[in-house]
Amino acid sequence: MSLRIAALGLLAQRPGSGYDLLKLFENSMANVWPATQSQLYSELNKLADGGLIEVTDIGPRGRKVYRITTAGRAELHRWMTDPSADPPFRSAALLRLFLLGQIPQEQARRHLEHTAEHAQAEIARLLALRDSLGLTDSPDADDDAFFGLAALDYGLRLNAMQGEWARDVLTKLDDRRK
Amino acid sequence: MSLRIAALGLLAQRPGSGYDLLKLFENSMANVWPATQSQLYSELNKLADGGLIEVTDIGPRGRKVYRITTAGRAELHRWMTDPSADPPFRSAALLRLFLLGQIPQEQARRHLEHTAEHAQAEIARLLALRDSLGLTDSPDADDDAFFGLAALDYGLRLNAMQGEWARDVLTKLDDRRK
DNA sequence: ATAACCATGTAACTTGTTACATGATTAA
DNA sequence: TTAATCATGTAACAAGTTACATGGTTAT
Structure with missing residues (x-):
């Protein structure tokens, strides 16, 4: 639908x-x-x-x-x-994270590192997309542009959060290994 | 799959x-x-x-x-x-947000307010869930408990981000109306 | 002329939802 | 004894993917 x-x-x-x-x-x-x-x-x-x-x-x-x-x-x-x-929310990435305890810890670490890198890359991609759209923050922007930018901002924040989260989990894993 | x-x-x-x-x-x-x-x-x-x-x-x-x-x-x-x-990521909530410019601004505002409230409620639910699971951050916790907590933490951060985002968009909408 | 792009459509398959169907066991 | 829960299955449908098919137009 x-x-x-x-x-x-x-x-x-x-x-x-x-x-x-x-x-x-x-x-x-x-x-x-x-x-x-x-x-x-x-x-x-x-x-x-x-x-x-x-x-x-x-x-x-x-x-x-x-x-x-x-x-x-x-x-x-x-x-x-x-x-x-609305159809139910599904995320293969979240599922994988949920099951991360099922693979050897060194590989789980690598996955988290990759997650952090991917978040960085997504941020770069979204910033480039924002520039290419030529949308502005100016007060005369129309509603479509305003909410388009807001949706894009959501993506930026989501990836920033994801990167931070992955790095924090890695730090906690380090603490545990000692 | x-x-x-x-x-x-x-x-x-x-x-x-x-x-x-x-x-x-x-x-x-x-x-x-x-x-x-x-x-x-x-x-x-x-x-x-x-x-x-x-x-x-x-x-x-x-x-x-x-x-x-x-x-x-x-x-x-x-x-x-x-x-x-992995199957592609889909979110009806994000789609709605993307198209938020298509409904009268007062209704869009209400939707954003509801989004912020929902995020708060989710945080409360997840905190209660965390307490009820009796998982600990202690170094002797096993891998399932550790990653279970990490997944839950992801959910907490996601909803915190969502709430902040919705409130920020509402503020920007206010600025635009002047 | 030929490659890239414009423009739409169909068929077979996989994944997920809703509704229906059947019957055994346990607790009040 | 009867309601709730345990326990599995099937059929019809809706949504989404992949691959194939067709042909017109523009730029080099």
Whole structure:
């Protein structure tokens, strides 16, 4: 259900073709809800069948430009204000961490070191992404830009936290070995 | 693939029946990798077919006690040390946040306030959980206890970060309105 | 002309959810 | 004796991935 919303949400910001959305999914959206080309195109057809979006134009190479409808905006609003039907949260990384006691301690250490390095790399990637988007913190920025930046800031803080956590666990492991 | 590992990981800690594992999934494991009863039982059969676990005993009411095999430990170890095949990370909460500009600002504010409150409540819940587990930070704690505490600490830091973030975004929204 | 990119679609498969179905054992 | 809990299974569906398939357009 959430991919449906992700597509709808992007079309709520501005009209575009499946290919346009695909590029957005490869860039910003992939960080919060990745989707494949295959899934996206079939979801757009379903959204159009359901009247939540409509085709406004067919360009060269069969390019279909979609626009959100009133019904689509209503559905998006409904989802935004009701988190009760969200799919359950799953994280393979957290699962691995939960089971870290099951591998030799030296390998667990290496995993934690890798986690810390990965967090650093993610921070660098997100900073580069922020620069490339050309969004500004200025007071005249629109809502989309404001919340886009806020989501990105969330990612930055998450990775900073993760790096600190991994380094602290490593320190505690050292203390234990003595 | 990850549910397979979640079940395998629990059986690596101690043998148990499908029903035993189900209880663990409802409690601790649900935080990192929720699973339904249906999925768990069929996964256990697949694991047994593949020789990664084995039935050591059949009790009353057809209760089957499973134990991890050598092959199972090898598979678990392989997964633990290779995150490259992890399923992509998805979060409906992050998606909602990303699209927060699509609803009226007063409703977005309420959502952020709720996020901050929820983070506080989670911290209280995790602190209570930590106390109830009776785990200690002492140097003689075993690996499972040590990493269990580390995972819990991760949760505490995550929610602290989330609360701070939500409050900061609310402050920035206030600044923008002036 | 040919490589890169634009543009969409379909089929087979895996993973996860919901609902239903069955029956044994234990505690009040 | 009856309600709660123990204990497992199956079928239909929804969501997501991988691989394949087709062809138009633009830039070098």
